[in-house]
Amino acid sequence: MANKTYFAGLVGGIKSLCTGLGVTFRELWTPKVTERYPENRKENIIPERFRGTLVMPHNENNEHKCIGCGICQMQCPNDSIEVVTEMVETEDGKKKKILKQHIYDQGKCMYCMICTRACPQGAIEFAPEYECAVFDRQALVKTLNQPGSKCAEKPKPAKPAAPAAPAAKPAAAEPNGAAPAATPVAPAADDKKAKMEAAAKKAEENAAAAKAAAEEALKAAEAAPEDAALKAAAEEAQAKAAKLATVAANFQKKLAEM
Amino acid sequence: MFDFSIFTKWLDALMLSVMPEWLTLIIECVLVALGIITLYAIFAMVMIYVERKFCAFVQCRLGPDRVGPWGTIQVVCDVLKMLTKEIFSPRKTDRFLHGLAPFLVITASMTTFACLPWNKGAQILDFNVGVFFFLAVGSIGVVGILLAGWSANNKYSIIGAMRAGAQIISYELSIGITMLTMICLAGTMSFSEICQAQADGGWFIFRGHIVAVAAFILYLIAGNAECNRGPFDLPESESELTAGYHTEYSGMDFGYYYLAEYLNLFICAGMASTIFLGGWAPFVIPGLDGFNEIMTMIPGFVWFLGKVFFVLFLLLWERWTFPRLRIDQILKLEWKYLVPISMVLLVLMALCVSFGLTF
Numbered sequence: 001m002a003n004k005t006y007f008a009g010l011v012g013g014i015k016s017l018c019t020g021l022g023v024t025f026r027e028l029w030t031p032k033v034t035e036r037y038p039e040n041r042k043e044n045i046i047p048e049r050f051r052g053t054l055v056m057p058h059n060e061n062n063e064h065k066c067i068g069c070g071i072c073q074m075q076c077p078n079d080s081i082e083v084v085t086e087m088v089e090t091e092d093g094k095k096k097k098i099l100k101q102h103i104y105d106q107g108k109c110m111y112c113m114i115c116t117r118a119c120p121q122g123a124i125e126f127a128p129e130y131e132c133a134v135f136d137r138q139a140l141v142k143t144l145n146q147p148g149s150k151c152a153e154k155p156k157p158a159k160p161a162a163p164a165a166p167a168a169k170p171a172a173a174e175p176n177g178a179a180p181a182a183t184p185v186a187p188a189a190d191d192k193k194a195k196m197e198a199a200a201k202k203a204e205e206n207a208a209a210a211k212a213a214a215e216e217a218l219k220a221a222e223a224a225p226e227d228a229a230l231k232a233a234a235e236e237a238q239a240k241a242a243k244l245a246t247v248a249a250n251f252q253k254k255l256a257e258m
Numbered sequence: 259m260f261d262f263s264i265f266t267k268w269l270d271a272l273m274l275s276v277m278p279e280w281l282t283l284i285i286e287c288v289l290v291a292l293g294i295i296t297l298y299a300i301f302a303m304v305m306i307y308v309e310r311k312f313c314a315f316v317q318c319r320l321g322p323d324r325v326g327p328w329g330t331i332q333v334v335c336d337v338l339k340m341l342t343k344e345i346f347s348p349r350k351t352d353r354f355l356h357g358l359a360p361f362l363v364i365t366a367s368m369t370t371f372a373c374l375p376w377n378k379g380a381q382i383l384d385f386n387v388g389v390f391f392f393l394a395v396g397s398i399g400v401v402g403i404l405l406a407g408w409s410a411n412n413k414y415s416i417i418g419a420m421r422a423g424a425q426i427i428s429y430e431l432s433i434g435i436t437m438l439t440m441i442c443l444a445g446t447m448s449f450s451e452i453c454q455a456q457a458d459g460g461w462f463i464f465r466g467h468i469v470a471v472a473a474f475i476l477y478l479i480a481g482n483a484e485c486n487r488g489p490f491d492l493p494e495s496e497s498e499l500t501a502g503y504h505t506e507y508s509g510m511d512f513g514y515y516y517l518a519e520y521l522n523l524f525i526c527a528g529m530a531s532t533i534f535l536g537g538w539a540p541f542v543i544p545g546l547d548g549f550n551e552i553m554t555m556i557p558g559f560v561w562f563l564g565k566v567f568f569v570l571f572l573l574l575w576e577r578w579t580f581p582r583l584r585i586d587q588i589l590k591l592e593w594k595y596l597v598p599i600s601m602v603l604l605v606l607m608a609l610c611v612s613f614g615l616t617f
Contacts, residue, residue, distance in 0.1 A: 010595060017580065024316050024579040034320035 263379030418502025
């Protein structure tokens with residue numbers, strides 16, 4: 001206002017004040033965001049990604065996905081997870097580690113979600129449960145696996161189904177085989193860094209190839225919009241490309257850490 | 259329009275017939291005082307509720323809704339809490355002034371409250387220099403605020419009080435001049451005559467057209483500053499000065515400031531509706547007799563309260579829209595903009611009145 005003349009400043013000021021008044025007047029009539037909590041607990045929608053409490057989903061056969069590897073326990077910065085396992089002998093004579101108890105102390109948890117990210121099986125996840133208050137601290141210590149549950153048999157790896165997309169098929173199928181081959185290289189090698197670099201490079205190539213394939217599949221699908229199979233194939237190829245891109249990014253990250 | 263003075267005169271005559279004059283006077287004084295205090299408390303509670311709801315709605319919230327239907331009992335609870343709190347005064351305060359200050363503020367506020375014309379004939383303080391009296395008594399409040407800041411022996415209090423002093427004394431100038439503008443139009447300083455003139459010849463804001471509307475806006479700005487509210491809440495700016503001049507008050511001592519703040523807002527709105535919007539005068543359009551009859555049937559105090567709440571809406575709307583000004587900006591707004599403009603308006607109004615350009 002200093003470099004304006006007296007009247008220009010006055011008129012400009014009044015204009016801007018009126019703009020502000022207009023904004024608040026409109027805001028008076030907008031729907032309000034207040035949640036009336038105890039009354040609305042039935043219809044209260046908690047966002048899916050809300051980190052309420054850690055759960056281990058079980059399917060209808062009382063099976064979970066946990067293999068008892070204990071990675072979550074090792075990763076947990078607060079020591080809030082304890083994985084109790086035992087060794088059993090399977091029918092074909094192999095020794096196998098199975099989960100006995102997955103103990104989660106919610107009182108210690110800081111909801112960082114490292115455990116769910118670290119889990120190789122996707123066995124644990126955060127549920128949007130929010131009424132977690134209890135009177136006794138011991139009540140916060142929960143056993144996540146249900147009594148009598150067992151680990152689900154691993155389903156067969158899904159085949160890349162792209163029957164009607166000839167352009168997408170070869171490209172999309174190839175990285176599927178290559179990426180798992182690259183993964184086990186990293187931890188076992190002596191010359192870690194070199195191998196890691198190779199693996200990262202390969203993963204990136206895979207990702208690029210998958211991306212190209214996905215784009216081609218998408219084009220094919222767009223050219224024939226009535227063909228549902230083509231569309232499905234394109235979507236699948238896209239999903240694969242995204243997954244491989246994450247794998248590649250992970251490799252890069254690990255490489256940067258080394 | 260019902261004339262409330264019929265009732266008061268009847269009551270007066272009735273009491274005079276059974277008891278001596280001095281006793282009648284005392285009883286009447288007590289009744290009036292009780293009336294003022296009751297209305298004061300009720301309106302303070304209503305105002306606090308309205309303000310909390312309004313501010314919530316502007317901020318996309320619902321406001322108090324836990325106690326009672328739509329949170330209406332919340333204010334009652336707050337008042338009870340305030341009444342039961344300990345009254346505490348820190349060491350090294352000036353005890354006498356510290357205790358005196360809230361009473362000065364509340365006295366000024368209550369006396370100005372008594373000037374409001376509620377209905378035809380229902381006015382507590384009414385004499386020929388009513389506007390002048392109103393302005394004079396209203397400025398006692400600033401003494402209370404300055405004393406509160408000084409006696410508390412606290413840097414926040416004194417900063418808040420000095421700001422309040424600078425601000426209130428400055429803005430009293432433009433309030434005075436805008437009121438003078440309207441007195442120019444009305445030709446009287448008595449509130450009852452001002453209202454009667456508006457009931458007979460139309461509201462001043464219509465009769466004074468452009469000049470009166472400008473004066474009305476100016477009055478609202480200056481009045482808001484007088485109440486230490488809105489963008490002018492520097493004296494208590496809670497983000498910088500904890501609570502400004504009433505930092506060191508607790509319990510009902512603080513409650514007095516709280517009450518006075520809200521009631522000053524009410525009084526400011528009441529004065530705006532009295533001198534601009536006709537007080538208890540109904541809204542009439544010359545020529546439309548049927549419409550006018552219906553309007554006249556609505557009792558005067560309903561008109562008055564309706565107008566007051568309309569002005570209150572404007573004040574709250576503005577208060578919850580604008581950010582707080584800095585002290586130099588406040589003084590600049592007053593001395594560089596409001597005072598010159600109000601002086602120009604006064605001259606314009608005088609010209610309009612003398613050349614017969616008003617309605």
